[in-house]
Amino acid sequence: xxVAHIGRRKAWAAALAAVFVALTLxxxxxxxxxxxxxxxxxxxxxxxxxxxxxxxxxxxxxxISSQRKISYDAVWNALKVTDQDPSNSNNVILLYSGTSRxxxxxxxxxxxxxxxxxxxxSHGSFGTSAGPGTDLHHLRPTDVQVNSIRGNxxxxxxxxxxxGATGSYTDSNSFEPRDADKGDVAxxxxxxAVRYEGDDAWADLEPNESTTNGSVPFHGRLAVLKQWHQQxxxxxxxxxxxxxIHSTYQGNRNPFIDHPEWxxxxx
Numbered sequence: 269x270x271v272a273h274i275g276r277r278k279a280w281a282a283a284l285a286a287v288f289v290a291l292t293l294x295x296x297x298x299x300x301x302x303x304x305x306x307x308x309x310x311x312x313x314x315x316x317x318x319x320x321x322x323x324x325x326x327x328x329x330x331x332i333s334s335q336r337k338i339s340y341d342a343v344w345n346a347l348k349v350t351d352q353d354p355s356n357s358n359n360v361i362l363l364y365s366g367t368s369r370x371x372x373x374x375x376x377x378x379x380x381x382x383x384x385x386x387x388x389x390s391h392g393s394f395g396t397s398a399g400p401g402t403d404l405h406h407l408r409p410t411d412v413q414v415n416s417i418r419g420n421x422x423x424x425x426x427x428x429x430x431x432g433a434t435g436s437y438t439d440s441n442s443f444e445p446r447d448a449d450k451g452d453v454a455x456x457x458x459x460x461a462v463r464y465e466g467d468d469a470w471a472d473l474e475p476n477e478s479t480t481n482g483s484v485p486f487h488g489r490l491a492v493l494k495q496w497h498q499q500x501x502x503x504x505x506x507x508x509x510x511x512x513i514h515s516t517y518q519g520n521r522n523p524f525i526d527h528p529e530w531x532x533x534x535x
Contacts, residue, residue, distance in 0.1 A: 306526045313523070320533045328462050328523050328530070335520035337398040343383050344374050346517055347409045350509045361505070363408035363452070364418070364445050365433040376412060384410035386453055387460040388420035392471035392485035399470050403463070404513045405522050406456040418443045422479040422488040423453060423496075442479045442489075451500030454493040455524040458531060461487075462523070475535070490535060497524070497531050 309317055316327040338346065348371045353359040359368040362381055373380045386406040394400040410418075414433045427439035435446030445453050457475060466472030471485035478488040502525045510525045524531055 304527055304529065308521070308526060312521065313526070316523070322534075324530060325462055325534045329465050332459075332463050332520045332523065333468065335403075335518040338402050338404070338517060339398060340383075340396040340402050343402055343404065343407055346404055347383065347407065348374075349516070350404060350512050351409050354505070354508075360409045362414075363410045363449055364414050364430070364436050365411055366446065366448060367411065369409075369411075374409075378413060380412050381409045382412050382415055384408050384415045384418070386456040387473065387487055390420045390483050391481055391487050392464075392473055393483060394470055399468070400460065400464050400473070403460070404517055405459050405463070405510075405520075408452075408456075420482075422481055423457070424479050424489050424492050447500060448503075449500070450496035451498075451502065452506055454497040454500075454531075455502070455506070455522060455528075457487050457493055458497070458524050458535075459522040462534075463520075494531060494535060497528065501528060 306313070312331065316324060316331060319327050348360060351360040352371075353361050353368045356368055358372075359370055360381065361367070362369055363384060363386075369381050374382065376382055384407065385401070386408060387400065389395055389401060392400065396402065400406075411432050414430060414436070417430055417433075417438055421438065421441055421443040423444070424442035425437075425444050427437040427442065427444060430436040430438050430443075433446065435448075437444040444450075460473050461475050464470050464473040473485050473487070475490040475493060476486045476488050477490055478486065481488060506525050510522050514521045
C-alpha cells in the first residue's frame, strides 16, 4: 500500500472518529429562553443565581427583606419621584388609567390622586404601618374614584368598563387593569408574595386562584397574574421606578422586573 493511500485512510479514520465523538458528547446546555442578566447578578442577586423553585423563592426573600422602611406620610413625596411623568416633571402617571396628573393634586377629593395598595391592605390586615403598608414596590398613585372602585378586589379578567380608567374592567369581586398595567400589577403582587413570608410580624402573603379572598392574606388569581406578566413585560417606566426605590428609598428591588423568567421558575 502506498504512503499516499495510507495517509488518506488515516485522515478518513480521524474524520470518522470525530463524528462519533461529536455524537456521544453531551449537548451544551443553552441559556433558558427568556433568561436575562443584570448588573446586579454578581452582587445583589449573587446568592439567587442558579436556583429554582422553593430554593429560589427563599433566597430572594432573604435578599429583598433587607430594606429601609418609610412612613405612610413619606409615601406621598416618594410617589411624586418614583411615578413622575417622563414627559412632564410636574405630574405623576396614574395606575389603571395612564393619566398624567399634577403632583399637587394629591389628596382624597374627586379629581385628586391617592396611594393605591396593589396588594389590598385587607388581604392580610396590614393597614398602613411601616412594612407591607408602606412598601413602595406595590404602592402607586391612582385616581381617587378609580381606587375606590378597585377597593380590595382580587385580579381577574372581565366585568364592566371602569369610569375614569379606559381599558380597565371590574365586577363584584375582581378587577382587570388596562393592558399597559397588567404586567406591573402581576409583578407587584408576586414581589409581595416573596417579600412577606410571615417571619417578620407580618402575615405570610401568597397568591392563589380565588377571587373571594376578602381578609385572608391571599390574592388571586395566580394563573391570570402569570398570564399578565407574560403579556406585558417590564417597561422602562417600571425599571426606572425599581432603580429609584432601590437607590433612594428602600434599598431593595423587585426581582421580577430584573429577572422576568423567575416568575415561572418559582410558580
